[in-house]
Amino acid sequence: MSSTALKAMKVTESTLNITQYLDTNTSPPVSLEHNSNNMIEIKGVCKRYGTNIILNNLSLTVPEGCIYGLLGSSGCGKTTLLNCLMGISDIEKGAIYVKHSKLSNIGLMPQDTALAPSLTTKEILYYFGKIYNMSDKNIQNRTEEVTTLLEIPSINTVISKLSGGQQRRVSFAVALLHDPKLLLLDEPTVGLDPVLSHHIWDYLIKITSQLNKTIIITTHYIEEAKQAHYVGLMRRGKLIEQGPPTSLMEKYNCSTLEETFLLLSKDDERSINTSSEAVRFNELDRVQEESCNSLSNSEFPPVQSPFSKRDRFSINRIRAQFHKNVLFITREVTFLGFIIFLPILICCIHNWALGGNPKDLTLAVVNSEDNCSNYHFYHGCHLNKSLSCRYLYHLEELKENFHLVHRDDFEEAKALTIDNKFWGLIYFPQNFSSYLIKRFERPFYNWTDDVLDLGTIEVHLDKTDVIISRFLIYSMQMKFTSFLEEIFKDCGWPATLGEYPIRFEDPVYGTRNPLFSQYQAPIMVTNFSFYLPMLVTITYIIHEKSSGFLQRSIASGLKKIELIIALCAIQYIVMSVQIVIMFFIMFKLYNNPFLCNIWLPYTLALTQGFNGIFFGLLLSVISKSYMFAITGGNSVFLIFSTLSGFVWPVQGANPIIANIIWYTPLALPTESFRGMTDHGWTFLHPRIYPGFISSIIWSMLYITILTLIILKKGLIDKK
Structure with a gap:
């Protein structure tokens, strides 16, 4: 039979299969039985990031004791597939079977180095050895083996000081350290010397043939994948072809695996763009996408990943x-x-910064009674002297906190206060002292309005700052109280008459003058x-x-x-x-x-x-x-x-x-x-x-x- 006839039969068969799936509105049948000779079986797996389908109803089988090379362009889903195998990412539909589902049987080398930059190579390997519950002697022996194999220059150099290629070698060493039965290697030879890459491939072939190890390796070096026992080509989240490299090259009459890869990629792209084939293949894609959107997980057994069986709680890992x-x-x-x-x-x-009393506060003083330029303080009952100056003398004891600036004109001083030049204005009316003395001499019911008005100090404060304004009020009141007590004492009057009729005793807790701090x-x-x-x-x-x-x-x-x-x-x-x-x-x-x-x-x-x-x-x-x-x-x-x-x-x-x-x-x-x-x-x-x-x-x-x-x-x- 001619090749044209065979091709026609295949196309017809494909069309019939598509029609069957469209008529039943179901996805292609998936066998749920596991072959004991297979290390990994992936069946009808779907995975999306948002609305983008990354793994599109993908099925794949990896026999035990072989190297499976996963080929595909960036973004086709290779890394996502490995993450789903490890349980790092969850799948939405389908089933994953891994024969050796204990983590100690699996070694992962992620696409990124995923290493602690502040640790040395030796410390990194020791850390992961303990994570895998290895003994100190076993860790030491395996460290020597893998670092020699991968030609890691110095195990006592911190990771951050290694080159990118050297860091990838350390990452590879971590995956090999515990001698796992299954290796998942994501781009392990990127940035490595070709001679070292060849050496690594020889090692991988050796451990699969002699120790029955299974390896899934992703790579964009297509020709080096010829050394794998099987290769799979992924495009747009699907596996479009798989098999032994030599068989694929013979099947498609190509001399190199790269040529085969290119041919299959072009055919897949052509299937989308050509009119007659586009109908069939787009319908197939639509069926597969619908299967990702419509299939329920109840059609598959529970997902089995390496996370399904864990070692017990370990003090070594802690x-x-x-x-x-x-x-x-x-x-x-x-x-x-x-x-x-x-x-x-x-x-x-x-x-x-907190709790101290405010300092360097500038206050304007307008004293209509006396400018106090020639005032000298002295003790005694001198009621004929300027009491306003005597009170200001008490205020000036707080010179760290107050800076008094005398002004002649009240309106000017008030305008400057409004203009934020002063925190406040203190005003003494004319004849303030005489009217204040009248308060002492007369009973309060004989006080006239003049006694009340002209014997009172006016204070105009900027109260936008609560803490500063309260400090000013408190300080002026306390100094006025001490000013009165001093006058009463000097004049032989009971000093308590100058105090507020409230006595604050020693505090039960704290100090008399607590700080905000x-x-x-x-x-x-x-x-x-x-x-x-x-x-x-x-x-x-x-x-x-x-x-x-x-x-x-x-x-x-x-x-x-x-x-x-x-x-x-x-x-x-x-x-x-x-x-x-x-x-x-x-x-x-x-x-x-x-x-x-x-x-x-x-x-x-x-x-x-x-x-x-x-x-x-x-x-x-x-x-x-x-x-x-x-x-x-x-x-x-x-x-x-x-x-x-x-x-x-x-x-x-x-x-x-x-x-x-x-x-x-x-x-x-x-x-x-x-x-x-x-x-x-x-x-x-x-x-x-x-x-x-x-x-x-x-x-x-x-x-x-x-x-x-x-x-x-x-x-x-x-x-």
């Missing part, structure tokens, strides 16, 4: 993760400086005990996610709980250092009130720290970028911090809002911390234990939400 975290923190100098110096800077700036000290410690661990967690997790190292670790067997335990362990050390720094600066160096035993507030600060860790983890899981996570974290912290009394006491908030504020993450712990440091109260005091309970409840809430998200989409979003 230790490896903890050791890696220590190396990361101690070698990233900028990050280490951030951890140590940020709490120092925060505490010092707080005590330098003392009020804010507990807020600073509790808030930044939460904030700093949140920042460190976000920075660490997003860094590992973006480098691909976290994804590779999880794909290699690291459990989420092991990751979190190791993170909490290293963060406990970091938090302890930060808390000790803040305690020393705030309460020892700057002598803010601290009336309790150190362990109770330290414990509360730690609970706030773990609260921040879990919140940071939550943000890291739901965020796709560092910018999004850090912006979200800072925004939420700003809200929580404001509501905790950082700017104003919670008791001053709107009553409805105030009842809600107490349930926010920082409010009750801040009150509890203040109760311990300022009052010396113990845990059982009703103002103390609610802060601990609040912190624990919020941590449990974050953990619950984090668990639900991980169960739904994983620690890393499975696109």
